[in-house]
Amino acid sequence: MLHTKPISTPCIPNTRLSLHDGTKLPDPHAYRSLVGALHYLTFTRPDLSFVVHQVCQYMASPTSVHLMAAKRILRYLKGTLHLGISFKLGPLTLSAFTDADWAGDPDDRRSTSGLLVYLGPNPITWSAKKQLTVSRVLRKDLVVKFVSTLDQLANIFTKSLPPHRFLDLCSNLMATVRSPELEEGSAISPALVKQLHEDTRVGMMDCKKALSETGGDIVKAQEFLRKKGLASAEKKASRATAEGRIGSYFHDSRIGVLVEVNCETDFVSRGEFFTELVDDLAMQVAECP
Template sequence: MRQPLGFEDVEHPEFVCRLHKSLYGLKQAPRAWNAKFNGYLPALGFCPSHSDPSLFVKKDGADVVILLLYVDDIIITGSSPSLIQLVIDYSSTVFDMKDMGTLTYFLGLQITYGSNGDLFVHQTKYCKDLLKRARIEACKPSVTPCKPHSSVLRNKGSLLTDPTQFHSIVGALQYLTFTRPDISFAVNSVCQFMQASTDVHMGLVKSILRYLHGTLEYGLTFTTGSTSLTSYCDTDWAGDLNSCRSTTGYVVFLGNNPISWSSCKQLSVSRSSTEAEYRALANCATDIAWTRHILQDLHVFIPEATTLYSDNLSALALSSNPVFHSLIKHLELDFHYIRERIQRRDLVVKYVQTEEQIADIFTKGLHSPLFVKHCHDLSLGLSPAAIEGG
């Protein structure tokens, strides 16, 4: 930055002008715009969500208007079209806004509407652009994104001379998991090799891309119906050969719709599979609590307790029976959060057969029949219109 021509200060040539407005493209511009817009929304009757700083809700009698803000991109929806239009009209008098109509594309997410009120959310264009960038458009498709029940050593293979492409593709794959939970575990695995990437690790990335090449049109179908919350939680004990740590995976459903999922490595080594599952239950319980808070901010109240399914009987007993305390007295206090939630009747933990454990897809590579089954359980696949059209 330098002083503009004609406004130089001869006594202080090293000084620069202090901006009263933020220039578009500078680092502080998004923050300034966000602060300006956030300060205006309360005047329209919007209340900010305590669980998500980008979410604002306006309650007007029986009607609700929801506004989601990402820098300068905005989504507005609600139960009253006239109230939504009123918010747009008022905002347009203060800000230079452009109404893009019905939401069909947002930050790489494509939205298709069904005749029965269903939503199909996918990232087909984003996926095609990624394959083009990786120069792998004409590859042979793969049935699964990674080999079943396999783990790769951190130092296996030769270091890449230029890991830039590896880092770029892996970063792009992370964004793709917003609508593709089927690749969450595989992407989480390759993310652990960012520091010292080898040709073997690049082969793992290409396996994911080959799988995406055969499932370009896949996305998530969201249907109307029940508002009950259910979740599935699973752990692959000591599955990481590099650190002997366990991998936690869980998914939370609102009705039949998956709305939150995760695949991540635990922060410490577990001494038994029961301990690993117990840690996973606690982590899943915190996500369920956050989901319930978001729904409360949206004025969606769920009176019944959330059902949490696990395929480990020992962990279920441990979460509700303090007689086993001596076996886990070395655990941090925050992992006993699950037991507190069960005692408060916010959660009900139940057993599910391993074959029906949907969260298994987030903890390890699976054989194609079971992998395809869990993809179907997650409402992941082609759009209903594409299926009907053959």
């Protein structure tokens, strides 16, 4: 890696790592050592938080794809050794920014949250972590629906404070203590979502919504999906073929397949089926005179 070319980005945009990408490494020790060292760099390089968080998730069973992603971070570091955090004079105003993707992990459909806190013009804390799917309240019939940036910020700076100190800090910051927004309904088990997905072949996010609407009852969830008209990937593809919305074309002696799908369902979970479908259609086109 000492003589590799530097690169301008730490990861390829709009790509997601998965547990099943690539082949397993015979000796994961080198990968774990590399990722562990990269983790310490995030203390002074907030631009690495997201990508390092991604590669850290696969330390238990890393693959060749995960190793390539970690090596790409090294190439990025080689070209950005001059970057770092510089602290400047400025007003002591506290500001925070949060964001999250939506069901970004292709394996368990959890979202990843990002947080960046500034004191004046200087960043003082930052993080990127996967959201939990378990309930954050004691009652099993309540699920956290929304937590504001202010509440997250107060949680960071007041974890070790006794209650009276916490109230004093909120008063000095002129911040109102608010409870998280809650909604009725038990937290849906990922195993239950996977079971419904395997039974109906409907997208994972649609299955999760159906179970949430029906209180976790699989039979009622199947009926909910039927009434909503959410078909499986196989049914959609068969319907599209019958309606002539899947066709083949020739371009520069290359065989391609045009597929129109409904974007409301989960495309990632249908990847294997559509790959087989495209391969079969390509073979049919190749055999045509």
